[in-house]
Amino acid sequence: MAGTTVLKVLGRKFDGFERAFTAQLGAIAEPAAFELAEIGDLQRIVLDEDGATSGDYDVLLLITDWLPSLIESGKLVPLDFGDTPPEGWPSAWVPSLRALQTGPDGRNYGVAYHDGPMLLIYRKDLYESEAEQAGFRERFGYPLAPATTWAEFRDQALWFDRPAEGLRGTVQAGFPDEHNNVYDFLTHLWSRGGELIVGGKSGLDSPAAREAIAFLHDLWHVSKVVDPAAARWDSVESGVRFAAGEAAMMVNWCGFAALSAEKYSPTHGLVGCAPTPSGLAGAVTINAYWVLAVPAGAEDPRRSADLIRRLTTHEMDVRTALAGGSATRRDSWAAPEVQAVAPYYAVLEAAHGSARSLPADPRWPRIGAILNEMMRAVVVDAAGEQALGRAHEELTALLG
Structure with a gap:
């Protein structure tokens, strides 16, 4: 491969990605390197600057939120695998x-x-404790089990919130990065039967939106079951804090449960997963x-596509899981070494059955910025419904 240009991958800074890419790129013949940036910097480089068109990168690791805008603006090119699509494509996903x-x-x-x-x-150790179960039932009048x-x-966040003992009722990712803070709001909005956009107009002036904001305001500022420092934590940091044993439960990306898999983790073997709680709408x-995509500025899109094909085989997907990322293939989810x-992993396919995605709208970066500021005001300024009104x-x- 002497004289062959080294392909460069750009993605988000996350220990799981760093370990995965190190293992994967070291195991393939294609010369390639990677660079990881904080999510805000990655968004700026790819969406606001010329990172997708400059020729500096050959493969991008991107959150799906950004794809409609990037596709509409011509900053990504369609994948062309020719006669050699990814192993198992498309049914493996x-x-x-x-x-x-x-x-x-x-x-x-x-x-x-x-x-x-x-x-x-x-x-699991807290929820299965006989003392915790008895105390919870006495206070709240029903059995302690993962919240439905x-x-x-x-109720459970209130019960377990013991800051003097280093345990909080729950953990949130309050950092205003248009990521978990926005997703938390949408999870509550949608589960309560609300919609972000209704008939092309804002859906934020609704009972469901007000209930969602009131609930989140309560967690931070009334019940106070969240560490105030979490206003500065992103999704990764919140997952790290949970794995360190600092909270009883959280709604977060499933992959963060894998942080407890390390034998040295304080929560090793103590973590369980269940579907997200329901509102009136279920x-x-x-x-x-996160997807691997080819930027418009890639020097050789076919080589870029081939690298993506190599990085998404069953073998490489298992490596992603073992490195602390989350596998995406059905055959990987079923692999004993991954389930361990x-x-x-045993509930992922079922969870996808109730999954909803952000609107596939090229205006999403501007919509996300509005929701991001709204949630910053909810978390930092305790603005609650006033912040919701401004966002509406x-x-x-x-939307016009």
Whole structure:
């Protein structure tokens, strides 16, 4: 391969990705290197600057939220695998892990590399403790079990919240990065029967939206079951804190349950997973995932596509899981070595059945910015319904 240009992969900074890419790129013949950036920097480089068109990168690891805008603006090229598509394509991936990278032209712009969805992740040792069960029943009048409703979630967060003992009722990712803070709001909105956009207009002026904001405001500022420091934590940090034993439960990306798989983890063997709690409209989980895509500036799109094909085989997907990422293939979910890593793989396919995704709207970066500021105000300023009202006005103006 002397003289062959080294392909460069750009993605999000996350220990699981770093370990996975190190193992994967070291195991293939194609010369390739990777660079990882914080999610805000990655968004700026790819969406706001010329990272997708400059020729500096050959493969991008992207959250599906950004794809409609990137596809519409011509910053990604459709994948062309020729006669050698990824191993098992397309049936090795569930439909909900193929849909979001399909463009309006019906062409495919990426292959899933790291999976959500969001689940309820909880401490089995706490929930199975006879003393905890007895005390909870005495106080709340019903058995202690992983929450199936948001009312139960709040009760349990109140019960387990013991800051003097280093244990909080739950953990949130409050950092305003248009990621978990926005997803938390949408999870509550949708499970309560609300919609972000109704008939082309803002759906934020609704009882469901007000209930969603009131619930989140309560967790942070009334019941105070969240560490105030979590206002500065992103999804990764919140997952790390849970794995360190600092909270009884959380709704977060299923992959963070794998952080407890390490034998040195304080929560090793103590973590369980369940569907997200339900509102009046039932249980809803956010479906967002990371895909490998070819930027428009790639020097040789065919080489880029071939690298993606090599990185998404069953063998490489298992490596992703063992490195601390989340496998995306059905055959990987069923592999014993993968199921041994984390408790969520057995429920992933079922969880995708109740998954919803962000609107496939090229305006999403601007919509997300509105919701991001709304949630910043809820978390930091305790603005609650006032923040919701401002967001409704701004979304109304944007949608026209």
